[in-house]
Amino acid sequence: MLNNHQKAFLKNKANALRPLYQIGKNLLGETQLDLLDKGLKAKELIKISVLKSAENPIEGIAIDLSMKLQAEVVQIVGRIITLYRANPHLPHRIELPR
Numbered sequence: 001m002l003n004n005h006q007k008a009f010l011k012n013k014a015n016a017l018r019p020l021y022q023i024g025k026n027l028l029g030e031t032q033l034d035l036l037d038k039g040l041k042a043k044e045l046i047k048i049s050v051l052k053s054a055e056n057p058i059e060g061i062a063i064d065l066s067m068k069l070q071a072e073v074v075q076i077v078g079r080i081i082t083l084y085r086a087n088p089h090l091p092h093r094i095e096l097p098r
Contacts, residue, residue, distance in 0.1 A: 002072050002084070006096045010045060010074045013094060014082045019049035023061060027054060033068055040071055040085040044093050048081045 002010070021036055039046045048065070050058050062073045062081045071085035086092055 002074070002096075005098075007074055009097050010082070010084050010094070013045055014047060014074060017045065017047050017082075019047040019080055021046065021048045022051055023048060023054055024051045025053035025055065027056065027061070028064065028068070036065070036083075037069055040069060040083065041087050041089075044087055045074070045082070045084050048083065050079045050081060052079070 021032075021039060023032065036046070036048070050061055054061065058076055058079060058081065062076055062083075065071065065081065065083060066073045069083065069085065071083040074082040074084050076082075084094075086094075086096075
């Protein structure tokens, strides 16, 4: 679990990122979850854009994603969700402050 200092650090890192993934009205299928999982393994910090056609509330989608991907929700800004998950098998790309 991330503390407030770590979340602030990750939010700062996420400012430079663009959303590379989208969730639409079909929400989360196995293919999308696999793609997001691979993205978290490679980058550790990703942004996901939720399209207006998605009927569920964004907070619910973010919680669902974090549970299914074992990731932390860093922030939700508008229709953008930022997720973080450290890759235990590789040296960390992002070194978190303590």
